[in-house]
Amino acid sequence: MKFISWNVNGLRAVLKKDFLDTFNTLDADWFCLQETKMQAGQVELDLPGYYQYFNYAERKGYSGTAIFTKHEPMAVTYGIGQEEHDKEGRVITLEYPNFYMMTVYTPNSGSELKRLDYRQSWDAAFLDYTKQLAAKKPLIYCGDLNVAHEEIDLKNFKTNHHNAGFTDEERQDFTKQLNAGFVDTFRHFYPDQAGIYSWWSYRFSARKNNAGWRIDYFVTSDAMNPQLVDAKIHNEIMGSDHCPVELTTTDLLEAN
Template sequence: MKIISWNIDSLNAALTSDSNRALLTREILYNLKNEEPDIIAIQETKLPMGGPSKKHKEILDENFKGYDYAWLTSKEPARKGYAGTMFLYKKSITPDITYPVIGAPTTMDFEGRIITMEMENFYLINVYTPNAGSDLKRLSDRQIWDEKFADYLCKLNEKKPVIATGDFNVAHREIDLAHPDTNHFSAGFTDEERQGFSNLLARGFIDTFRLIHGDVLGTYTWWAQRVKTSKINNSGWRIDYFIVSNSLKDKIIKSEMIDSGQRQDHAPILLEIKE
């Protein structure tokens, strides 16, 4: 089975806008189908509260023939048109899809951050982890999220193996970003967030990229949009992951990034796993 995951930073814009950035995003999105994935997990869709519009659906149906989709958007009391997740999956797949509430603080459970697909032999979770925010204003809430999300995955793992993918908003180790020395107090690389990810792995999960590639340097999934030279200089962070239950370790075939060309922000990631 082949699964792709991507924080698209607005599926809404990618499908409907003609800005240069939207055109780049749309090209990447449509090219993902050439990989012939069984499933695409998308984060940060920024769709309206009511979900895909008629125009969105027409575009998806035209460009992803043979695929169904499931979505979750941000709703009150959270901000509208914020966060959001989506699965695109082949119509030959017939999963049981749920939208879990994990008991996260503030409005996090209303921001459209988790969709779960139950397959015959495993669970697949699409997650968009909350950012700790500017001045780390949301860090304490983020720590609670990390605990609640880990509890949720472990509960699923008691029933069948788990694959969790998405934007985890943390560079786990110093080798997961280009400039660790200057970022220890930056959102996504605080000791607290890194420890939260370590705690999750310690409860029975594996970072598939490190499993396959070891301690390789310089491979990232995100480059800051606001820094024009971030991608040219490869000043990136690896904050997007496929993690799996330990029991799936021997079934991982491939875990890697997909080239996103000159477009900064997130790059898609890919997992191939034996069924």
């Protein structure tokens, strides 16, 4: 089964840049988006064979997530159940008989780390939410987590230390997440692979020079390790400042 995650930096914008061709070519069972930057009714997508789920931010043109899937879920949950964290459309969770599937757009700590305190509050609440789900059945979550976990995960780690996405606090919070029984699937398969990134600044010809960050992930309950097949980062796909990332698994919908 194929899972795709992509921060599109505006769904309406990327629709003008061959999004549908990319969507059809990748042919995923689950196609998850972050930073859709839209409100209900602003886009109608014709995606035959897919169920569509959107979570919109209260603030217009900001944040937002979506999941398109060939497999109808048993239940759909929007947010993480905490009002202070559920105003920005950052999480959608689908429940299936054998697992949960989630898309998430983690808050950015912002320039001069103005939102770092909020970000850490989010990280703690999100960790609690994922642990609650994983206690019931295995969890797959994906998205722009706005953190490069280790030095190998960004080109210029020395000059970016203490910048948003590479602070000690954010990195430690992600370590706590993994230590709670979760796996960074790309590193599961490619522990030493350097120079592979999923986001590049629009400034300084960063993408041309591959001066990027790996901040888009598929994270799974470690109980799912035997069902993981491969992970990919599609840095050849354009249209956003991020590129799609992929996870493939065995058939997770087979009856136990």
